[in-house]
Amino acid sequence: MSTDLSYLKAINYKFKKIPNKIENLQFKLKEKLFLSLGIPIKNINNLDILEFGPGSGFTAKILVQGNPKSYTFVEPYEESIKILKNSFKGNKFFFIKKDILNFNSKKKYDYIILEGVLPGIENPNLNLKHLIKYLKLGGVVIFTTTSPSSFVSDALRRSLKPLFELAGHNKLNSRKKIKKILENQFKNLKGQSRNIDNWIDDTVFNPMKNIMYTFGESLKVLNKRFEYFASSPNFFFDHTWYKQRNLDNKQYNRKVLDLYQRCSLSFLNSQNDDYSCLNFKNRNQYVDIDIKSMCIYKSHLKFWFNPSRKNFNKLMNDVKSLSIIVKNKDKKTYLALEDFVKFSKRVVNNKLKNSTFGKFDFFFGRGLHHFSFIRVR
Numbered sequence: 163m164s165t166d167l168s169y170l171k172a173i174n175y176k177f178k179k180i181p182n183k184i185e186n187l188q189f190k191l192k193e194k195l196f197l198s199l200g201i202p203i204k205n206i207n208n209l210d211i212l213e214f215g216p217g218s219g220f221t222a223k224i225l226v227q228g229n230p231k232s233y234t235f236v237e238p239y240e241e242s243i244k245i246l247k248n249s250f251k252g253n254k255f256f257f258i259k260k261d262i263l264n265f266n267s268k269k270k271y272d273y274i275i276l277e278g279v280l281p282g283i284e285n286p287n288l289n290l291k292h293l294i295k296y297l298k299l300g301g302v303v304i305f306t307t308t309s310p311s312s313f314v315s316d317a318l319r320r321s322l323k324p325l326f327e328l329a330g331h332n333k334l335n336s337r338k339k340i341k342k343i344l345e346n347q348f349k350n351l352k353g354q355s356r357n358i359d360n361w362i363d364d365t366v367f368n369p370m371k372n373i374m375y376t377f378g379e380s381l382k383v384l385n386k387r388f389e390y391f392a393s394s395p396n397f398f399f400d401h402t403w404y405k406q407r408n409l410d411n412k413q414y415n416r417k418v419l420d421l422y423q424r425c426s427l428s429f430l431n432s433q434n435d436d437y438s439c440l441n442f443k444n445r446n447q448y449v450d451i452d453i454k455s456m457c458i459y460k461s462h463l464k465f466w467f468n469p470s471r472k473n474f475n476k477l478m479n480d481v482k483s484l485s486i487i488v489k490n491k492d493k494k495t496y497l498a499l500e501d502f503v504k505f506s507k508r509v510v511n512n513k514l515k516n517s518t519f520g521k522f523d524f525f526f527g528r529g530l531h532h533f534s535f536i537r538v539r
């Protein structure tokens with residue numbers, strides 16, 4: 163099976179050389195991310211690291227400060243390999259131009275890392291199953307997933323493309339208008355490393371067919387030999403005294419998944435820092451949010467590839483349904499969704515007077531979720 167990299171070409175994806183100095187916000191945030199995943203950078207001293215899909219090597223730049231014994235990059239994209247070879251010199255670095263499924267090695271590693279790789283590739287679980295074979299017992303795999311509710315705000319931003327097409331705007335005009343509309347949102351986005359044009363290419367015009375790879379889905383592979391270690395966002399707590407700890411990794415992972423699903427409201431909108439969602443008594447109260455969010459994800463994809471009135475109406479109905487579910491639980495999200503529907507109807511009916519998005523301007527989900535899992539068998 164070969165890797166489909168057409169989506170990178172389609173959005174004119176550029177692997178950029180990373181700066182040498184480690185002082186800016188992006189670097190510090192990455193360091194904190196690894197801490198949330200249970201990995202203080204200096205603890206990787208003398209360990210073997212394997213990274214799949216490293217892109218420009220941004221994560222590696224942070225991790226090499228912990229002085230690992232070896233660092234192996236596996237990346238199918240030539241342009242990326244060139245940049246990596248330029249940035250990482252010395253005999254501890256290894257560069258392998260292959261995709262995950264074609265990677266083979268006798269050596270096993272202490273850490274395996276893949277960020278932003280599994281959501282978006284064909285058959286992520288087959289890939290995950292293959293790559294964890296190269297992890298030592300007691301080693302840790304770090305990967306990212308998407309969640310339906312985290313992705314709602316992105317799905318709706320992506321819908322701007324078909325929205326303007328449906329309203330009869332040409333490509334250039336649509337892009338200009340979308341940029342104007344998203345300018346305010348972009349200002350509200352903290353910790354962003356891209357400029358607005360790259361951000362729009364990536365979030366609105368990226369022709370991805372599937373980005374949904376959930377935590378629950380990954381457990382189908384990991385449950386056999388792995389146990390949850392940590393995550394970002396952090397959502398898990400366990401009051402059990404260590405002598406009473408459940409040693410069955412599968413049951414432990416199930417407990418983690420239950421708490422994760424309870425957080426769907428908090429994942430929906432990053433403005434929402436309220437833990438009351440953990441008090442939901444009835445499973446329907448939180449599972450419904452994920453189900454409706456999944457409907458939005460699916461209908462946005464249909465609309466993106468086929469901007470018809472029918473697909474538009476379906477998307478609007480799904481957004482309305484979600485806004486009804488969250489109305490009494492989360493006012494901010496409710497208002498953001500309502501403003502999105504009003505705005506979209508004005509665009510489609512050619513009644514857009516100004517470019518304001520209302521409360522939607524502050525609406526961002528909690529993005530990709532990072533997980534670390536430890537190999538216990």
Ligand SMILES: C[S@@+](CC[C@H](N)C(=O)[O-])C[C@H]1O[C@@H](n2cnc3c(N)ncnc32)[C@H](O)[C@@H]1O
Nearest residue numbers: 165214215216217237238239261262277278279
């Ligand atoms: C969205 S980028 C993420 C880059 C980097 N990990 C980051 O977080 O910034 C996805 C990366 O995965 C690589 N990739 C795509 N399919 C892959 C596959 N099947 N095996 C390994 N890498 C793959 C791409 O070339 C690209 O470098």
